[in-house]
Amino acid sequence: MKTLEELESTWPNDSLQRTGEGRYLIKYLNALYGGETDETLYGSFVLNLNAPWGYGKTFFLDNLKLDLMELNHPVVYFDAWGNDYTNTPLLSFISEIQSSLKPYVDKTPNGKRLLKSFNEKGKKIIGAVAGIGTSILAKKLTGYSLAELKGIVGIDENDIATMGDKISEKSENIIGKIVQKSLDEHQQLKQLILDFKTNLEDLMVALNEDSNFKFPMYILVDELDRCRPDFAVELLENIKHIFNSKGVFFIVATNKEQLVNSIKAIYGNQFDSFSYLKRFFNQEYNLSLPDTMGFSEALFKKYRISNEKLFFPIEPALNPARNVLAYMFSQMSSLFGLGLRDKEQICIQLKSILLTCGDEKLHYPFLIYILIIKHNHREGDIEKLAKAEVSKLDSAHLVISDKSDFGEPRPSITVSYLQLINFYMKLTGLTNKKINQMNIERHNSYESQVVSLLLQSSRNGIPFTDLSEYYSLVEKAGHFG
Numbered sequence: 001m002k003t004l005e006e007l008e009s010t011w012p013n014d015s016l017q018r019t020g021e022g023r024y025l026i027k028y029l030n031a032l033y034g035g036e037t038d039e040t041l042y043g044s045f046v047l048n049l050n051a052p053w054g055y056g057k058t059f060f061l062d063n064l065k066l067d068l069m070e071l072n073h074p075v076v077y078f079d080a081w082g083n084d085y086t087n088t089p090l091l092s093f094i095s096e097i098q099s100s101l102k103p104y105v106d107k108t109p110n111g112k113r114l115l116k117s118f119n120e121k122g123k124k125i126i127g128a129v130a131g132i133g134t135s136i137l138a139k140k141l142t143g144y145s146l147a148e149l150k151g152i153v154g155i156d157e158n159d160i161a162t163m164g165d166k167i168s169e170k171s172e173n174i175i176g177k178i179v180q181k182s183l184d185e186h187q188q189l190k191q192l193i194l195d196f197k198t199n200l201e202d203l204m205v206a207l208n209e210d211s212n213f214k215f216p217m218y219i220l221v222d223e224l225d226r227c228r229p230d231f232a233v234e235l236l237e238n239i240k241h242i243f244n245s246k247g248v249f250f251i252v253a254t255n256k257e258q259l260v261n262s263i264k265a266i267y268g269n270q271f272d273s274f275s276y277l278k279r280f281f282n283q284e285y286n287l288s289l290p291d292t293m294g295f296s297e298a299l300f301k302k303y304r305i306s307n308e309k310l311f312f313p314i315e316p317a318l319n320p321a322r323n324v325l326a327y328m329f330s331q332m333s334s335l336f337g338l339g340l341r342d343k344e345q346i347c348i349q350l351k352s353i354l355l356t357c358g359d360e361k362l363h364y365p366f367l368i369y370i371l372i373i374k375h376n377h378r379e380g381d382i383e384k385l386a387k388a389e390v391s392k393l394d395s396a397h398l399v400i401s402d403k404s405d406f407g408e409p410r411p412s413i414t415v416s417y418l419q420l421i422n423f424y425m426k427l428t429g430l431t432n433k434k435i436n437q438m439n440i441e442r443h444n445s446y447e448s449q450v451v452s453l454l455l456q457s458s459r460n461g462i463p464f465t466d467l468s469e470y471y472s473l474v475e476k477a478g479h480f481g
Helices: 019-033 057-070 089-105 111-131 146-153 157-163 172-211 229-241 256-267 273-278 292-302 324-335 340-356 364-376 382-395 417-427 432-441 446-459 467-477
Strands: 045-050 075-079 217-222 248-254 283-286 397-400 413-416
Touching: 019 045, 019 057, 019 248, 045 057, 057 075, 057 217, 057 248, 075 089, 089 111, 089 172, 089 229, 111 172, 229 248, 229 256, 248 256, 256 273, 292 324, 292 340, 324 340, 324 364, 324 382, 324 397, 324 417, 340 364, 340 467, 364 382, 364 417, 364 467, 382 413, 382 417, 382 467, 397 417, 413 417, 417 446, 432 446
Parallel strands: 045 248, 045 283, 075 217, 217 248
Antiparallel strands: 397 413
16 A cells, blocks of 8 residues: 555656646645544545646546556546536436446445445435426416326325316315425435435445444546536536535536536526535635646647747757747747647647648748637637737747858747737748838848748748738637647
8 A cells, every 4th residue: 555655756758747736635635534634534635626727626536536546546537527418416316336346346245235225225316306396386286187287196086086176276176285294205305315415425334343444535527617507517516515424525516617607607697606615515626727838848849849940030059948949839829818728729830831842941930920810819800810819929928049041149038929020921921022121121130030930941942931821720720729
């Protein structure tokens, strides 16, 4: 049985450097349960793991699961979004718990019996929850035949004989039976849930005593914020009221802002969704902002994006990055507030362009900028949008090459992405003659250094795609995502 210190030093492919954060969270939750401190919490606990879409919550939970399993905790992983095709969240949730616990109970003498009982009680709860519609009938009495209600609430033959074909809203005898039926169902469900919790706790004790599994059991719920609003809310209700057994810890990954919107979709915009959510979660943990440079490097490695077909007027040695392509991408995408999934989608689109452009060289800074604009604006004229949003690039800078086209040293120049992209826009559609004239006119400016590099490559016979065609390239690539 391993300890936290004996686990692998880092998670595989941890480009966001989440390993330390995951291990810290495990240590905290285990200590909170009472395994390492006097601050015991033997009951159930629900933690909201909060982060925006695309910030690595699924990766985090996947690796957290592996760590917890190595530490000998029973673990259940539930993909909420993958199960929201059903109208009964409770059914899919109990099914996932049953299948996930089976490998554990196979090592426990009483495990199979307890798991079977857990499953049977779960079925009864599902049936009871589905059957609680009797109280609704009290609001819709008119229109039901007596024969139909006979099967639902147990009307006897004497009632049918004396009341005619349809029920009157004033039929107090029938209403009383419906209300009593509702009360009986409520009490039955209450007892079923109590038995269900006790059974789950007995199962946990058996796992701990017979097979030396550790408390607490962890149930990891992923992608809840992407589900249908009714599915998400009902699942949270189930977790809160049915599965709050001793020794069961939930980690529910969400984009809380999106989950709030889902709740409002059900209860209305005026509903206090934030306060409502607090009913379900004992605590909230916000994932830290990732190392965007490390993630960008990992993406460029994953999609094998190299500088073979890319041109950039930068001296790599003068800029603080091992991979200047990833460095520029990381800076520019951060200026537009892109999430991790956004960045990966753009890398996919960039790779599609590189695979279809033949031997032609592409102006990397300009291409990346247009890809970002297209990603943020699915509709509209990209060229107009690119001109309208270029001011957002003013706060990031890079160092232009400090050598002329003849190899003569020049002082390095710091330039903003705004200046660089604006200059590319000026170059769009110009002939080499016009570009050469710009070099003569501005030979002491950073533009002349950019132009010198462009002309040097042109003289060496390297073909370039005209800058004006980039908008079309990006439009085509934008279908990938």
